[in-house]
Amino acid sequence: MAEYFDVVDERDNVVGKATREQCHSDNKLIHRDIHIIIVSARGKILLEKRTMSRDLYPGKWGDVGGHVRAGETYEEAAKRELKEELGIKAPLEFLADMKKRVREESENIRLFSCASNGPFSINEEEVEYAKFFDAEEINRMIRNNPGTFTPGTLLCLRKFFEVKE
Numbered sequence: 001m002a003e004y005f006d007v008v009d010e011r012d013n014v015v016g017k018a019t020r021e022q023c024h025s026d027n028k029l030i031h032r033d034i035h036i037i038i039v040s041a042r043g044k045i046l047l048e049k050r051t052m053s054r055d056l057y058p059g060k061w062g063d064v065g066g067h068v069r070a071g072e073t074y075e076e077a078a079k080r081e082l083k084e085e086l087g088i089k090a091p092l093e094f095l096a097d098m099k100k101r102v103r104e105e106s107e108n109i110r111l112f113s114c115a116s117n118g119p120f121s122i123n124e125e126e127v128e129y130a131k132f133f134d135a136e137e138i139n140r141m142i143r144n145n146p147g148t149f150t151p152g153t154l155l156c157l158r159k160f161f162e163v164k165e
Contacts, residue, residue, distance in 0.1 A: 008032060012032070030106045034078045036092065044134050050127065064086065074110040135161065
């Protein structure tokens with residue numbers, strides 16, 4: 001069964017609906033996405049290694065993220081993705097709204113953070129494994145090898161560190 005996303009304009013107003021495949025084959029179809037930076041009690045940040053079977057950015061490091069389904073709010077999508085990817089519920093803190101425009105897709109992103117130490121129940125279809133990193137290590141990875149991250153995660157981590165500093 002096809003997965004549908006709301007198609008939105010630059011101001012995030014819904015202007016239509018399209019399938020995941022349509023949105024990813026025509027980067028002019030702007031759709032919504034969420035990202036969540038999970039921070040442990042010790043201040044470490046959780047990153048997920050994406051499985052090689054993912055349709056976009058296989059094997060890259062990502063945060064918890066996912067598309068907002070048609071008719072769903074950003075917050076509903078964020079709660080769903082936490083449950084789907086890690087098997088957890090946690091209060092979300094809004095951090096920022098951003099735009100990502102890359103060859104593969106065009107997204108309006110809402111970035112959240114939340115606090116959690118786990119335990120996590122990893123969705124093995126989407127995530128190979130998850131690991132906590134300290135901020136210095138992540139910043140070193142961003143400087144030395146930004147291509148190791150998904151484009152959305154790279155954008156969100158840069159915003160997160162800008163907001164937190």
